[in-house]
Amino acid sequence: MLEYKLKWNDLPVKYVNPANSSKTCPLCSGSMASYGGRITKCEECGLIMDRDVVAVLNLQMRGEGFTQRALNELIEREGLSRNESNNSLCIPT
Ligand SMILES: [Zn+2]
Numbered sequence: 544m545l546e547y548k549l550k551w552n553d554l555p556v557k558y559v560n561p562a563n564s565s566k567t568c569p570l571c572s573g574s575m576a577s578y579g580g581r582i583t584k585c586e587e588c589g590l591i592m593d594r595d596v597v598a599v600l601n602l603q604m605r606g607e608g609f610t611q612r613a614l615n616e617l618i619e620r621e622g623l624s625r626n627e628s629n630n631s632l633c634i635p636t
Contacts (some may be wrong), residue, residue, distance in 0.1 A: 565598035
């Protein structure tokens with residue numbers, strides 16, 4: 544269905560491996576552990592993020608070669624905050 548809609552709108556379709564897409568940190572590739580509800584926290588760098596957002600960022604990176612720099616720009620553009628003391632990232636809900 545999604546593939547059909549993308550092609551209808553002349554948008555490119557790319558297939559990526561979704562394995563562990565919500566369990567891998569998009570910043571450092573560490574493993575994300577449950578942090579209450581749908582929120583996950585990276586055990587390596589302390590990033591705190593909704594698991595769906597984590598999955599989308601990882602799938603984008605796999606599909607488009609979404610870079611660390613692009614991720615940082617996204618963080619800046621969306622006004623997401625990064626806690627410098629523990630390097631965690633907070634998304635307003
Ligand atoms: Zn991390």
